[in-house]
Amino acid sequence: MTETEDGFAEAGAGGQPHYHGHRKRLKARFRQQGHEALADYELLELLLFRTFPRKDTKPIAKALLSRFGSFAEVLAAPRSRLKDVEGIGDAVVDDLKAVHAAALCYARGQVSERKLLSSWSTVLDYCRSAMAFSEREEFRILFLDKKNGLIADEVQQTGTVDHTPVYPREVVKRALELSSSAIILVHNHPSGDPTPSRADIQMTRQIADVAKPLGIELHDHIIVGRAGHVSFRGLQLI
Template sequence: MQKATNYLAGHRGRLRARYRLNGEEALEDYELLELLLTYAIPRHDTKLLAKKLLERFGTLARVFEAEPAALEAIDGIGPQAATLISLIRPLAVRFVTQAPKAKTVLRSTAEAAAYFQAKLKGLSEEEVHVAFVNSKNAVMTTECLQRGTVDQSVVYVRKVIERTLAHKASGFLLVHNHPSGDPTPSSDDRDLTQALKTAAATVGVRFLDHLVIGETDPFSFKANGLL
């Protein structure tokens, strides 16, 4: 028993040393997950558990997107480990999207997509968010205006315009996700974009873009000549 304990401690120490010395590129996906699990499961071998999780969910991203109850369905994953794993996604989202001291400036479609992708990619429910910007395209604030079902989300044009004016914003950028993973816009998405374009022009505010987030590169209405 003591020999097994010593081996486990030595293996974890070597794994941790490799990460500290060379970063995440020195470890396979299962090894990164294995190392993470050691902080919730201190006295058991976590390599097999890491491999079980990847076999069940497919990728690291899917593991971190899983609900705690689904994680606990894996034999050996208890509430403490499930909670630790489920914390990774919201922490990553806050790291990427939390407003820094200097305002984020959306200079391009790519920057706008990156700003929202970590927050919306992989969600099981459709959400519609709006970034309100000043005259230099610096983000003043963002809001989630709608949470819908997996295949439908209703956004009222008037609501978007009213919130833009309430923030005294110069313009806005609309973004929503497709839980199916396919960012191809639907006919409803196209109709909404045109209605918002007309409404924004009427009140003199800029409609920067409408982005659709999926598993692949986001779809940009502006980049595709639809706005």
């Protein structure tokens, strides 16, 4: 079997490309056993089938994982870096970003339907999905009502690879605008290590000091990274 310049496979012996049976088997396994039965590269292959209806997608799927490390990191990777991988164009990037957006919408829906403090694992899953693999620091605030239901989920600032400017009075001002009784702070460390810095600790305590006299409780500050997450409450830093 050979391949034409436009990326389409020419038929080999028997009139079928060599990967034809592989696609059928992979789809059947997915239908019968679910995504748990597939390796990360196989799940990526499934996504790429629609973009490349007549091309072997396994090499592209493996190249993406080799570059970015995991299925989640592929979906979260910046568009420009995805297109650095040979064989990846706008159509592939659009498909990957659509799946990523769908995953975030689902995770956000899971959070918004629950009382946050009674479904902490769901909150953590959402925060990691939204921020853990970003290449820039982001500072997010979850605004809660008196029953710890989610009022709003907002990204307040986006910074550089290792710094995001945060202004405690602006954080509290926004909480008052939303009539929020409590807040959860979340930010990411693109380095992958979620260990809080001295500046993180100082900023958190400043926000708590400004918020408390106004009746706004700081429930927690979560830092997420590729290596996991840390909770300021769990570390007894607040």
